[in-house]
Amino acid sequence: MDSARSWLQKFQPRAKKKGAESARDEQEKSASVDEAPSDVTKQKVEAAKQYIENHYKAQMKCLQDRKERRWMLERRLADADVSQEDQMNVLKYLEQKETEYMHLQRHKMGVDDFQLLTIIGRGAFGEVRICREKSTGHVYAMKKLKKSEMLRRGQVEHVKAERNLLAEVDSAYR
Structure with a gap:
């Protein structure tokens, strides 16, 4: 019971300070409350809001598509009698495949999902390797980058x- 009382006392209002120190604290509080968020903060808030909205829209669309299928x-x-x-059995198979796809x-x-084969190039931030995906056996090129070096050079x-461009490319050589 004593621990609960001590915990509650932390949230009780404290006795007011006397003199100039109290006035200065009040001015600091009112100044910080009156300040509006900066433009950078507003942009970050808007970006976070957009990201969350897009994420949940995509989730809802996937759910709707799944129900429609x-x-x-x-x-x-x-219709097929x-x-x-x-x-x-067919519906259970569909559910299994949908779950597998979502997983x-x-x-x-x-890197652990791939078997690294050979290095085919070195650059300013890292290297490019030929590798084989362990689960499927498909061969890919993997670019390994040093993030600290990218940040240092801006x-x-x-x-x-470059990453976005490579993600959009669909090579016929598989």
Whole structure:
């Protein structure tokens, strides 16, 4: 019980200070309360808000797409005169595949997911290697970068632009 009282006392208002020290504290409090957020803070808030909204919109769209795929499959199965047991088996298979796909979407790839084969190039921030994905056996080129070097040289935006470009490219050589 004593620990609860001591915990509650932390939140009780404290006795007021006397004299010039109290007046100075009041001025500091009112000055900090009256200050409006800076433009940078407003931009960060807006960016965070946009990110959260986009994230949840994408989540809701994925859920809606998933429901729609199930509904379409149920309709096709009903039109095809498939037995109830076979319908249930097909729907369970769909659920399994959807769950597997969602798991793969959440999985973050790392160096451990690949077998590193050979180095094909070295650059200012790191190296490019040929590697094989352990799970599928597909061969890829992996670019390994030193973040500290990118930051030191002020090339973060350049590297992000390169990454975005490479993410959009779909090579026919698989």
